[in-house]
Amino acid sequence: MKRTLIILFGLTLFYVVGCSDDFVEVEPDGFNDTDFFNNQQEYESALIGAYDMLQSTFWNVLTGIVASPDYAAGGDAFNYDQATLQNINLMIHTPADENQLRSIWGLMYAGINRANFILEFEDKTDFSGKEEIIAETYFLRAYYTFELVKYFGNVPLKLEERNGVMRIANERIFPEEEFGLERVADIATAYSLIEEDLKEAIPNLPVTQDFPYEATKSAAQALLGKVYLYHGTFDQSKFADAASELNEVISSNQYSLTTGDNYMMLFEGEGENSSEAVFEIQYTGIEAAGWGCIECSQGTYFPQFCGPRSPYNNSEFSSGWGFCLPSLELYDLFEDGDARRDVTFFDLRDDQDSYSQSRDDTGLFNRKYMPRKAADGVGADPLNYSQNYRSIRYADVLLMAAEAEAQSGGANAENYLNEVRARAYGDNSHDFDTSEGTLLEAIYTERRKELGGEGHGFFDLVRTGRAASTIEGFTPNKNEVFPIPLIELQLANAEERWGNPGY
Template sequence: MFACDDFVEVDPIGPNAGDFFNTEEEYEEALIGAYDLLQATFWNNLIAVAASDDFGAGGDAFNYDQPVVQNVNLMIHSPADEEQLRSIWQLMYGGLNRVNYLLENRDKLEFAGKEGIIAQGLFLRAYYTFELVKFFGNVPLKVEEKNGVNRIADSQISAVDQFSIERVSSISAVYGLIQEDLKEAIPSLSPTQDLPYKVTRGAAQALLGKAYLYDGKYSDAATVLNQVISSNQYGLTMGDDYTNMFTTAGENGIESVFEIQYTNIEGAGWDCLQCSEGSYFVQFNGPRSPFNDDVYATGWGFLLPSQALYDTYEANDIRRDVTILDLTDLKALEDNKVYSAPREDTGFYNQKYVPRKDDKSGNASTAELVHKNNYRAIRYADVLLMAAEAEAQSSGANAETYLNLVRARAYGDNSHDYSSSEGSLIEAIYEERRKELAGEGHRFFDLVRTGTAKSAFDAYNASKPTGFEDVIFKENKNEVFPIPLVELELAQATERWGQNPGYNN
């Protein structure tokens, strides 16, 4: 109780948040802080792939070592499931709040180039919000009216705001907020950037097109996606470059529209997985130890491609071997010493993000946490297929052309150009997305937005191997994930927000 001034009057370590944004460099630092939480989206990728009908959860054959991942895979997850689902909720809101720290101070200082910094921040806010709405539906957001339209407020969510903030009225309304951020950002973004992590105009246009597509605004989506295509900034990688596109040697290539950067330089620990500058997602995709191979490193045996996905590819489709690491010959060996069999072993592994020895060597700190493999969030092939879908849905003239460009890369020629004998053009585009983007985290959300999830999981259940568990997908429920129960309770919002439909039973 005596002479305590020496203890309470402590100089702050680092900058004071209330006295920041006094220089251009401080705006840049705040923007880098907003970019930083993109690296935490490895949780999003893990859950998104596990939710797909084309990938089994895998993992320890004798214990449910990642119960949330395995529950999501079977569509039996609940509001009580935390871990990865709660991490997505917390970290995407954390990213959004870091952006709002920048944007609420956008008028504090004027300097040349500030518009580009603000535009990058708007893209990041749109990206984090897009992840939230994909997973959780019409999420709570601070909203304000600006120039006659609703916008996400340029204001941080404070420690008491959770007790009054409301959910946005609908999923479509959330997409509208995302669209407004991107429309503001695009004019101030450069077509190219000096560093690969920075957002370009094409990335913002591609995300805007995607937001329109998810919102059912097909004509708008076609318009903006055609702008990405006509910019001639991007192209499809070919030949060996395509074969190696998902290796570290193939990062930030001509097909990369938006790529999340990872590094193995800074380490992390098990008590703070998201503190890593590397990708934890990659570790899940490798065969379980013991596994000895000259190229591939051991992992944890999760996210196993299905036999049905493998059979979808024709033998001369080069995407099959780029997508699926086929160890079925090793799986058949009777001595079972080649790799430890995971739960519901198919013998297939996610080749796009499987750990490789060359990438893993030299990893800082705990090697499993800091894989340096980038995540290709938006590829040009995805842009072409989104544009094809948008054109087909709005009677555009380019749908077949865009579809055939993707197919020609896959087969090496035009022998598989679309023909009306195949049936519906839109169904052909959906199937092409399945093959082109498998293992990248898009399939489940494609099934949801096109209303085909129930039929896809029914087809999986009908074709799955004997002994594999059924996936119990319930319509009007499993299209989104539950708000983590602990988040509802902490915000005292059990009644105010309500749980997502179907998860209170």
């Protein structure tokens, strides 16, 4: 029978919110894939579909923040609200925990399969500019695969050898193939596969794009540098590769740190797609959303988690559900004069009667992604806020480059660190001094402050080997990755083949 085009592919393979666990073969009605990719417009439409899955990565950000020791899960103080997030926060999560973890698993595989649909028909029709479309597709497949590997380790992937190099196969995964699909050999191998996709993407990506959602050459170089940095946990030679890629982004002179009032507005609507935006995931609140398919909206659900619980209200922020609560320890890490403190925290410690307190309430909230009263409105049950996610910021690039240089003996690490600090304090009064400790330790601390509330902290601790000594309840050789949801293991008959150690 002909294979029909399915919009939401999970590994099992039809990932649907509120899923049915039964897969039924039916004769196709109307569209089938052999009738597609006949012209440039159809390739571009498929590419937009592959980009669209980026909007579902708000689940990844939310879960990563809650896993960090700098943030409490929060939520309803009287009920075990969002049990998966609560268990992750306590490091007691198991394969039975679904919700956010199953969304990450299914939606990132959906993104991979949308990219693979394009790559499977890469050679069907020729036209001017196709090389760029294919390059963007490789970038997106790398992005989704990297998210999966960060969360679940050496995940199952369909592989093939091309030009003597092992690659992710340029074809979709179809129903029943999951029963024979094996995990990649190890996490380091998974990073190598992602690197190959990015190396293929970079030569054909433009320096600038017409639309802010599109990946540029520097975005791919920055992501490749980041993947090399993670790969360095297993192979220290990758730190030099990371430095090389990240230095290319810096030397391009395309980006700069926002300063002064512009920095204070970086996470507001007017700060979107700024000079600091290397890669930014776009959202709009114009289209209404509903509980039947939260991911179908063009907005983000994430800010609703981060606001003070109802009945809080002021002229700038709406009430939320009281999750993602920053710790007092993180707040105290910021010195007076550090502009990042007021950007990172919304402080209601002197006004705790103005909202309903959450579990583990600190009076502090994640200001970067609180529910703002956006000018373009909010849809049903406010599920579609318009706040972009700053996936790769130039400050992150500078700190990744500093770390890579420090790890590989480069000469620029201190300068890059000081550049980020100078933006924070407005001058060079806080340049690195050896009395602070090692340069590498200073860079780690700076990442903790600069990127707080953005979903990177847990993974930084894991990849640098500091998680066990920092996160209460963290079990080494287990909690470095998350459990693959039990329902996914059962649907693929893969509890023994795919299950992560310790779970």
